[in-house]
Amino acid sequence: MQVTETLKDGLKRAYTITVSAAELEAKVQEKLLEAQPDIEIKGFRKGKVPLAILKKQFGQRLTGDAMQDAIDGAMKDHFEKTGDRPALQPEVKMVGGEEWKEGQDVVVEMAYEALPPIPELDTAKITLERLVVKADEGAVEEALKNLADNAKNFEARKKGSKAKSGDQVVIDFKGSVDGDYFEGGAGEDYPLVLGSNSFIPGFEDQLVGTKAGEEVKVEVSFPENYGAAHLAGKAAVFETTVKEVREPKAAEIDDELAKKFGAEDLAALKGQITSRLEDEYxxxxxxxxxxxxxxxxxxxxxxxxxxxxxxxxxxxxxxxxxxxxxxxxxxxxxxxxxxxxxxxxxxxxxxxxxxxxxxxxxxxxxxxxxxxxxxxxxxxxxxxxxxxxxxxxxxxxxxxxxxxxxxxxxxxxxxxxxxxxxxxxxxxxxxxxxxxxxxxxxxx
The missing domain is CATH 1.10.3120.10 (Trigger factor, C-terminal domain)
Incomplete structure (x- = not known):
């Protein structure tokens, strides 16, 4: 087996690998001998099939395997000897390709870019500044306020109060397109927070200013990219009844709030928040x-x-x-x-x-x-x-x-x-x- 360098330009490398016909034949014979003990063909006992018959039946496949093994082995030896490490998978092409015939040498062209030699780095030359931030009381209080806001309840407003953005309205609704009610377009006693953008764009805006007991026809259009294709881009009317208007009430910042978030008491919750904030910092x-x-x-x-x-x-x-x-x-x-x-x-x-x-x-x-x-x-x-x-x-x-x-x-x-x-x-x-x-x- 012969490996000949044909290009060495910067990191670019190219080689010709030649596997002689004799070497290839020897590898095929080796594979035949390895397989012989396990092969059984009609007319011969297991392990007693003559090599000539084995070669006739399995020779083409074994030749391909032997060729691949020889090339892989040559490439492995080459990289071990040169110390080259290819940056990407080497390009390997057989010269002659489909024209190759049994009994001929196998010639393969291999090309790749080698990984470059990398200079030693003196880490002592590197100077870095580590920014340190402590979780102050203001940050902890702000986080507590956000938790209390997330744990807020909604309480009924006074009778006759108009709904504001941020309020929760309890509604019944029924949607139609071109006068036909559609599946999935109705709900009862649905609690909707105005401004949450959880409904179709424009729906919530039309409920701002409504009162409990009012009936409203909400006219909107489904987005062009709406998940249900039969509704995408269609104009719809939702017959909506506002049953109750509720205003948000933030939870009290106390031990009860702490327990809602899995802490023993408020002091423990503050400790958890401090730790979490400093981890984020x-x-x-x-x-x-x-x-x-x-x-x-x-x-x-x-x-x-x-x-x-x-x-x-x-x-x-x-x-x-x-x-x-x-x-x-x-x-x-x-x-x-x-x-x-x-x-x-x-x-x-x-x-x-x-x-x-x-x-x-x-x-x-x-x-x-x-x-x-x-x-x-x-x-x-x-x-x-x-x-x-x-x-x-x-x-x-x-x-x-x-x-x-x-x-x-x-x-x-x-x-x-x-x-x-x-x-x-x-x-x-x-x-x-x-x-x-x-x-x-x-x-x-």
Whole structure:
């Protein structure tokens, strides 16, 4: 077997792999001998079928298997000897293809871009500022007020009071389109909060100012993208009776409120809120510090980038941004999306940082544990209520999905490893300043 270099230009590599006819025949014979003891053909005892007959019956398939094994083995040996790591799956093409005949040498062309050598990083040169925010009394009180508002009750207004936005009206309604009542368009004693936007656009607005006992014909049009196709875009009339008008009453901030949210008393609830707020602040602070770290890394280390890796990343960025700008288009039948210089610049940054973090993690033996992966899968599964088990099973069978979940975990562990060796100083600030720092982060 012979491997001959045909191209070495920057990170680009190309080789010709030649498997001689004799080597291929030897591998076929080896496979025939391996299979012989388990094969039984009419007229011969199991394991006693002559090799010539086996070759006649199974030779073509075994030749293909032997050819693949030989090429795979040659590629493996090549990467072990050279130390090259391909940036993407190597392109492999058989010379002659369909014209190849038994008894001829097998010649294969292999091309790839190698991952670049990445310089050592001195983490001690990195200086970072960690923003520290304490949950002050005002923030805790604001959170308590929001909880009380969410736990509010509605009490009947005085007889004759007009409904205001934010009030709850108890209604009976019956909807029709072109004079015909439609299924699912009726309800009784329905509590509707005006301004909640839980009904068709325009419905709630027409009930503002109504009183208990009034009958109203609410005229609206179903949205063009309404879920029920037979109603989408249609004008409808809802015969509505307002049975009661109720005003919101925020819950008292006391031990009873705390118990509604699973705390023993108000003091315990305040402690939980303080802990939750500070966890949120730490998460936001970490995002700011991580961006600062990535910006520094992007300037500290420079190396050649695999062109096809950058091209693929730029294409993905362009595709993602196109869908963000066209949220109503969910399919992929939108034709070609051109990549711009801005896409390419962002792709180069992402590829550079991705390769650098991967190399740092490899040298530091950073790994994502099974327990960490399980937690990530469970967290992702919560986004699909009622389908958690199905999602979990889907991830178990889908290597690409596993990689999508593992990648951010791995990146965060590498970031933690770098931060541990960097110079980090703490700076106490207020939550408003932290919010400004988060808002200042560019989208990458």
């Amino acid at each position: 730490k998460g936001a602070s970490r995002a700011v510090m991580k961006r600062s770290l990535l910006d520094q890394l992007d300037g500290l280390v420079q190396f050649d980038l695999p062109a096809k890796l950058v091209e693929a990343e730029a294409s993905q960025i362009a595709h993602q941004l196109w869908h963000e700008e066209n949220p109503d288009h969910h399919g992929h039948d939108h034709g070609s999306i051109e990549t711009t210089d801005e896409h390419k610049k962002l792709a180069e940054r992402r590829v550079r940082l991705g390769l650098l973090l991967a190399e740092i993690g490899r040298k530091a033996d950073v790994e994502v544990s099974d327990a960490e992966m399980t937690q990530a899968v469970l967290a992702a599964a919560r986004q699909y209520p009622g389908q958690e088990r199905a999602f979990f099973e889907f991830v178990q069978k889908n290597a690409q999905m596993q990689q999508q979940l593992r990648a951010p975990l791995y990146e965060d562990k590498v970031v933690d490893h770098i931060v541990a060796g960097a110079k980090v100083t703490d700076k106490e600030i207020g939550k408003d300043d932290l919010q400004k720092a988060v808002e200042a982060l560019d989208e990458f």
